[in-house]
Amino acid sequence: MRILGFMTGTSLDGIDMAILETDGETLHAFGPAAEAPLPDTLRDLLRRTIAVALEHPRGRAAPPIFSEAARAVAEAHMAAGEAFLRAHGLAWADLDLVGMHGQTVLHERPASGRPGRTLQLGDGEWLARATGVPVAFDFRSADVAAGGEGAPLAPVYHLARAAASGLPAPLAVLNIGGVANLTCWAGGDRVAAFDTGPGNGLIDQVVLARTGERFDRDGRLAAAGRVSAPALERLLDHPWFSEPPPKSLDRYDFSPAAVEDLPLEDAVATLTAFTAEAVARGFGMVELRPASLIVTGGGRRNPALMAALAERLSCGVADAESVGWRGDALEAEAFAFLAARCARGLPISFPGTTGIPAPMTGGRIARP
DSSP: OEEEEEEEOTTOOEEEEEEEEEOSSSEEEEEEEEEEEOOHHHHHHHHHHHHHHHTOOTTSOOOHHHHHHHHHHHHHHHHHHHHHHHHTTOOGGGOSEEEEEEEEEEEEOOBTTBOOEEEEEOOHHHHHHHHSSOEEEOOSHHHHHTTOOOOOOTHHHHHHHHHHHTOOSSEEEEEESSEEEEEEEEETTEEEEEEEEESSHHHHHHHHHHHSOSSOGGGHHHHHSOOOHHHHHHHHOSGGGGSOSSOOOOGGGSOGGGGTTSOHHHHHHHHHHHHHHHHHHHHTTSOOOOSEEEEESGGGGOHHHHHHHHHHOSSEEEEGGGGTOOTTTHHHHHHHHHHHHHHHTOOOBOHHHHOOSSOBOOOEEEOO
8 A cells, every 4th residue: 555644743843744655564665755844823723732631631521622623633734745745746546545643632641540541633534535535543542442551653663664674683763752762672572662751842841931942953952051960860750760661651741840940051951861861761671782772753863862862871872864764754654554554454552562461453544
């Protein structure tokens, strides 16, 4: 199948797009990839939606802003996809399937016998009608309903991508978006995956609040600052770090309060060190010693963060491009791959990745 995958992360920076030719098991060809920025009006709407979602009680009817945002997300995907396909001499009719992750506005892991909650907004039914192409979406809710964490879902694609590149086990892949998540493959079906802690999320939050910029460009603020050991210790004194994997996070499960009294540069340097130390602690929970850690996502473009990882890890740290992967497109590729698996009824989550009792498929397909 020729599939267009869409990914919108918790950083609210843009819509990633990638075309993949796959049967959900083997990667046959890589098509074009691109990113479209989120319109400012949609970013503002999503920030308001997230604020409502974080306060939304369990069991209550969905507030109207959820459906408003879901439609707006689908319309933005339609516009971005239209321009992307046209730029590459393609049309919607050239696709067999679309995979749309949607915008996460709420994610709560299961706790104390209470099931988790997860919500990715994106009107898959509308997008299927508008494009004339079947749309796979809502990838996480079946796993959560079965008692799983609902995240991460990309590990099965990381293994397929490694196979396509001829990369052997042991292998470790770290995606640094708003949250950082780690895939560890020891060979065969021995896979462990989990969120390690905040990725870019806290850094972006502080930079936006104090400067109006959306992120620490090129890690300049972190490089100019000094890590506050007391603040870092407070950040690491969180029950999350004693929880065994598999485990998942919402971007807003951690607060930047520990650095609020620090100068900007020191605050960003401390949060950058926090992300790296959280990854190192995550590595300490698995028995895997790969030659190098492959880093994907926006965080790999932050030299200060990459240096902090290299300082704390006993293996090498390499960006995705060093092994021939498209670091900016990997998650969009992953949801194209997961869409194919959804269409074929193949598993997308596993005991070692989301904590469910047995491998299971997920996602829904909306047809035109």
